[in-house]
Amino acid sequence: MIRRLTTLTLAAALGVSGAGFAASAAPPSSAAPPVFVDGHGLTVVSQPAWVGANERTFVFTVRTPHVPAYSVMEGQVSGDHVIMVTLPEGYAESTARYPVQYHLHGHPDRPNTVANLRLFEETTAGVPLITVAPNGSGRGWYTNWVDPPAALGPQNWETFHLDQVIPFVDANLRTVPRRDGRAISGHSMGGFGAFHYAEHRPDLFAYVGSFSGGLDLLSQEQRAAVVATTQLAGSGTPTVPVDAIFGVPIWPLDGVWNRESPAQHVASLRGMGVAMYTGNGGDMTVNPVQAIVENRAWATNVVTRDHLIASGIPHTFIDYGDGSGWAEGCTGKHAELPCLLADMNHFVDLLMATLTHS
Numbered sequence: 001m002i003r004r005l006t007t008l009t010l011a012a013a014l015g016v017s018g019a020g021f022a023a024s025a026a027p028p029s030s031a032a033p034p035v036f037v038d039g040h041g042l043t044v045v046s047q048p049a050w051v052g053a054n055e056r057t058f059v060f061t062v063r064t065p066h067v068p069a070y071s072v073m074e075g076q077v078s079g080d081h082v083i084m085v086t087l088p089e090g091y092a093e094s095t096a097r098y099p100v101q102y103h104l105h106g107h108p109d110r111p112n113t114v115a116n117l118r119l120f121e122e123t124t125a126g127v128p129l130i131t132v133a134p135n136g137s138g139r140g141w142y143t144n145w146v147d148p149p150a151a152l153g154p155q156n157w158e159t160f161h162l163d164q165v166i167p168f169v170d171a172n173l174r175t176v177p178r179r180d181g182r183a184i185s186g187h188s189m190g191g192f193g194a195f196h197y198a199e200h201r202p203d204l205f206a207y208v209g210s211f212s213g214g215l216d217l218l219s220q221e222q223r224a225a226v227v228a229t230t231q232l233a234g235s236g237t238p239t240v241p242v243d244a245i246f247g248v249p250i251w252p253l254d255g256v257w258n259r260e261s262p263a264q265h266v267a268s269l270r271g272m273g274v275a276m277y278t279g280n281g282g283d284m285t286v287n288p289v290q291a292i293v294e295n296r297a298w299a300t301n302v303v304t305r306d307h308l309i310a311s312g313i314p315h316t317f318i319d320y321g322d323g324s325g326w327a328e329g330c331t332g333k334h335a336e337l338p339c340l341l342a343d344m345n346h347f348v349d350l351l352m353a354t355l356t357h358s
Helices: 114-123 157-172 189-200 220-231 255-259 288-310 337-352
Strands: 043-051 057-063 081-086 100-104 130-133 182-187 207-211 273-279 316-321
Touching (some): 081 114, 081 157, 100 157, 114 130, 157 189, 182 189, 189 207, 207 337, 220 288, 273 288, 273 337, 288 316, 316 337
Parallel strands (some): 100 130, 100 182, 207 273
Antiparallel strands (some): 043 057, 081 130
16 A cells, blocks of 8 residues: 655745755763774765754765766765665664665756755654765766766766665665665656666666656657756756766767667666656746746657557556646656655655565
């Protein structure tokens, strides 16, 4: 049975959920969060500290040579990578191991926002699941960049997340450190990242989920959206050249764009749980920017669905249209928190029916 969620009125615009909050010192009587140890190429800059009143979620900061600096948004420190983790209730008193869901934020969001805190805690209440949200920068696009600017150094986001963060989390928390105990999901840019990572490393994940992800890099509209993120100061400063991430987006120099497009490369997802969630933008005269962004994301999801069907790969495709039948307060537009809560609520139920857990 799908768990019921309280309707929330907080909505994010284009993936922006507000500035990241700082960790606060826990009251003296509270249990301390876990202590993390350097490893797998990561250096712990700040130890876990609770956020929120439930003492389930903490944030900590690491540094990595794979992304030694990055374009920063307000409140960020270049090179400092904040990671937010939500633990199951009773983690400290238990000896059990738990499956992990890695969730990738959208553009130009960040992991440690009030909206993401509510998204993770409310959808996993009473669920034996750890959620990990790593920093992906405002424009990281969850890939190893083709030509990063020298001022930033390497932008190997994929290597950072898959080869460092995952084994680092397994080493520091009581996880089920296997494919059958691990899933990946993401919203918008993060939905692209989730499919991108799952297709590249199917050995790591038993389930993949995209919430309004931009999944088709062959789409000229999607390419324009990615290019736009390189030039928007709101995505982080400094801005970067248009070809820094995936190379030149124009034929015949667009080989990386074609190769890294999730929609056309679904074959490696065979045997993995696959889920996609998207609205169609609803009433285009209301909040038209959010409506158009969601409608174009919907189009990339339809292309991906068609490739999954052609490949004979079972999947869940939730097209909730204008949102009226999906969740109260959801109008089918991009980055609406009521829509995302319903997406995540449904996806967590799929995970817990599949992943190994206590």
